[in-house]
Amino acid sequence: MAIHLHLAQDDQADAVLSRNPLALLIGMLLDQQVPMERAFTGPSVITARLGAELDAHDLAGRDPEAFAALMAAKPAVHRYPGAMAERIQRLAAYLVDGYGGSAEALWRDAPDGAALLRRLNDLPGFGRQKAQIFLALLGKRLGVRPPGWREAAGPYGAENVYRSVADVVDAESLGKVRRHKAEMKRLSGSA
Numbered sequence: 001m002a003i004h005l006h007l008a009q010d011d012q013a014d015a016v017l018s019r020n021p022l023a024l025l026i027g028m029l030l031d032q033q034v035p036m037e038r039a040f041t042g043p044s045v046i047t048a049r050l051g052a053e054l055d056a057h058d059l060a061g062r063d064p065e066a067f068a069a070l071m072a073a074k075p076a077v078h079r080y081p082g083a084m085a086e087r088i089q090r091l092a093a094y095l096v097d098g099y100g101g102s103a104e105a106l107w108r109d110a111p112d113g114a115a116l117l118r119r120l121n122d123l124p125g126f127g128r129q130k131a132q133i134f135l136a137l138l139g140k141r142l143g144v145r146p147p148g149w150r151e152a153a154g155p156y157g158a159e160n161v162y163r164s165v166a167d168v169v170d171a172e173s174l175g176k177v178r179r180h181k182a183e184m185k186r187l188s189g190s191a
Contacts, residue, residue: 003142006170009037013044021103022054022095023047026088028134028165029125034079036165036174042077046088049073056101059092090124107144113152116144132156136166 003018007027017024023043031039047054049070059067067089071081078084092101099105106123110116113135120131136156138144150157156164162176 005141006174007036007040007165007168008044009171009174010041010044013041016044016047016054020047020054022056022092024137025091025103025106025123025134026054028130028137029087029091029123030078030084031130031165036168036177039078040165042084045077046070056092056095056103059089060096060101062089064089087125094124107138107146110144110146112146113148113150116146116149117152133164133166136164140166141169 005014005018005024007017008014017027017040020043026043026046027040030042043054050058052058064086068082068085071077071085071088095101095103095106102108106119107116110119116138117131117135120126120134121128123131126134132152132154133156135149136153139149139153139157153166155161156166161167162173162180164177167177168174
């Protein structure tokens with residue numbers, strides 16, 4: 001099944017996310033304290049700066065200072081390039097140690113949604129909410145649907161909603177997600 005993601009809202013960046021599961025996982029890792037499109041453009045920028053597809057073995061083995069400098073080069077890949085460089089390398093090392101360096105191995109043989117959620121939640125830099133959102137993204141956009149995946153994804157697994165990156169398929173749906181998040185922020189501020 002050909003995957004055509006539209007998370008970065010940039011054809012080149014979205015092509016990287018669509019063809020490389022590690023890039024998608026790194027985009028999700030970067031999706032904090034920056035606009036979603038910037039986070040999901042990050043893997044494309046890193047790929048271009050490295051001159052090669054993202055590979056967990058390669059990333060885990062890179063000199064941490066040199067990789068942090070690559071992340072910080074103008075324009076910086078993230079608002080916090082040094083911290084994110086460290087997180088990316090920890091994530092890559094985790095994948096090398098536990099999954100032979102394959103991001104896709106995380107979800108390929110998951111027996112059910114609860115097990116997949118545990119695997120995602122165990123990733124460095126992922127908490128429960130990020131794990132649930134990524135699980136919803138896998139189910140809704142990549143067709144990774146072990147039994148109980150919607151339930152494990154919590155509210156992010158629901159159909160016909162616009163809560164997170166898992167629901168973005170174009171600029172219009174991105175706008176709906178942004179409006180939902182703004183409304184949630186408004187409601188939480190008035191509580």
